Amino acid sequence: MSASTFGTLFKVTTFGESHCKGVGAILDGCPPGIALAEEDIQPQLTRRRPGQSDVSTPRDESDSVTIMSGTEHGVTLGTPIGLFVPNKDQRPGDYKEMSQVPRPSHADYTYQKKYGTRASSGGGRSSARETIGRVAAGAIAEKILKDWFGTEIVAWVSTVATCDAPDLRGVGVQREQVDGNIMRCPDTAVADEMIAMVTAAREKGDSLGGVVTCECRNVPVGLGEPVFDKLEAKLAQAMMSIPATKGFEVGSGFEGIRMPGSEHNDMFVQKGDHLGTETNNSGGIQGGISNGEDIVFRLAFKPPATISLAQNTATFDGDPAVLEAKGRHDPCVVNRAIPIVETMAALVLMDMALVQKTRA
Numbered sequence: 001m002s003a004s005t006f007g008t009l010f011k012v013t014t015f016g017e018s019h020c021k022g023v024g025a026i027l028d029g030c031p032p033g034i035a036l037a038e039e040d041i042q043p044q045l046t047r048r049r050p051g052q053s054d055v056s057t058p059r060d061e062s063d064s065v066t067i068m069s070g071t072e073h074g075v076t077l078g079t080p081i082g083l084f085v086p087n088k089d090q091r092p093g094d095y096k097e098m099s100q101v102p103r104p105s106h107a108d109y110t111y112q113k114k115y116g117t118r119a120s121s122g123g124g125r126s127s128a129r130e131t132i133g134r135v136a137a138g139a140i141a142e143k144i145l146k147d148w149f150g151t152e153i154v155a156w157v158s159t160v161a162t163c164d165a166p167d168l169r170g171v172g173v174q175r176e177q178v179d180g181n182i183m184r185c186p187d188t189a190v191a192d193e194m195i196a197m198v199t200a201a202r203e204k205g206d207s208l209g210g211v212v213t214c215e216c217r218n219v220p221v222g223l224g225e226p227v228f229d230k231l232e233a234k235l236a237q238a239m240m241s242i243p244a245t246k247g248f249e250v251g252s253g254f255e256g257i258r259m260p261g262s263e264h265n266d267m268f269v270q271k272g273d274h275l276g277t278e279t280n281n282s283g284g285i286q287g288g289i290s291n292g293e294d295i296v297f298r299l300a301f302k303p304p305a306t307i308s309l310a311q312n313t314a315t316f317d318g319d320p321a322v323l324e325a326k327g328r329h330d331p332c333v334v335n336r337a338i339p340i341v342e343t344m345a346a347l348v349l350m351d352m353a354l355v356q357k358t359r360a
């Protein structure tokens with residue numbers, strides 16, 4: 001039994017823990033004949049890397065990817081693509097105080113109970129360093145989707161704790177706007193408020209949660225496999241596999257329940273050469289199948305668990321203990337999660353596109 005592989009035809013297996021020699025992925029099922037170089041993958045890894053700003057962990061990793069296999073002369077061979085990123089700034093000693101005390105709301109207790117052992121430092125496989133492999137493979141998916149369909153996937157931070165950005169869905173937010181500030185919220189005034197909140201939390205030794213909104217544009221009609229592999233079900237699985245996620249909604253989501261059907265229904269209308277909808281409460285998916293409108297979803301991330309404030313908790317043996325976590329941790333993960341969300345969405349869409357192609 002292993003659950004480190006994702007995808008039906010565009011299949012990604014990730015490997016690595018937070019403090020081992022390195023992390024990465026094997027991508028099987030990538031079509032042959034596609035121009036591919038490290039430069040196609042690196043930008044999303046660089047956006048994900050730690051040490052970028054005061055609102056992220058200071059762990060300093062360049063996260064430089066090497067394509068180990070599956071290409072020749074910069075073109076894919078159709079064989080498994082090996083992607084490797086070395087871990088460089090490991091400091092396993094940072095985690096000593098947690099050897100006897102499982103971090104509240106982290107994965108230490110559950111990994112220990114499930115496997116009877118666990119990586120002694122930094123969350124091991126539950127660390128967000130695992131996501132490097134997915135981001136690398138997903139960047140390849142993004143490139144192919146863009147070449148084939150002109151697909152554009154853009155995610156941004158829409159909420160930090162109690163601070164909400166205005167609703168920017170449907171206005172064509174671009175990655176350059178998202179990367180215009182360290183919080184990755186395209187509304188710069190709201191971003192400044194968010195940065196102040198995260199900085200204050202970090203200075204207190206605390207952490208904050210938030211929401212990421214993601215839009216996938218120019219997605220062809222027909223992706224998604226009813227009934228168990230409906231597109232929203234695949235996206236939900238992909239998104240909820242990202243560490244620290246607590247909620248997922250598509251289109252109108254939980255707010256949609258406040259509208260009667262007459263308001264909620266997306267009326268069909270001719271758009272150029274195809275049928276589109278006037279509104280997009282469906283979030284681009286109907287019956288588990290993409291309808292050609294933007295695919296829109298939102299994802300809630302909890303406040304990260306490792307904080308340096310003293311917490312009254314218990315040791316693995318059940319004795320009362322006070323934990324003040326040391327080490328370098330993210331006071332809020334949403335801004336670093338942006339490329340992870342985008343590339344996971346790309347993995348789902350690419351996989352579903354290959355599955356749909358088998359019908360043609």
Ligand SMILES: Cc1cc2nc3c(=O)[nH]c(=O)nc-3n(C[C@H](O)[C@H](O)[C@H](O)COP(=O)(O)O)c2cc1C
Nearest residue numbers: 106107126128243244304305306329330333336337
């Ligand atoms: C980009 C990113 C960075 C993260 N950084 C941290 C961190 O510095 N400290 C921490 O406790 N959790 C961090 N997390 C979350 C943990 O990995 C996660 O909470 C933990 O594995 C437990 O899993 P769960 O929250 O999904 O239950 C991060 C998550 C993401 C997506």
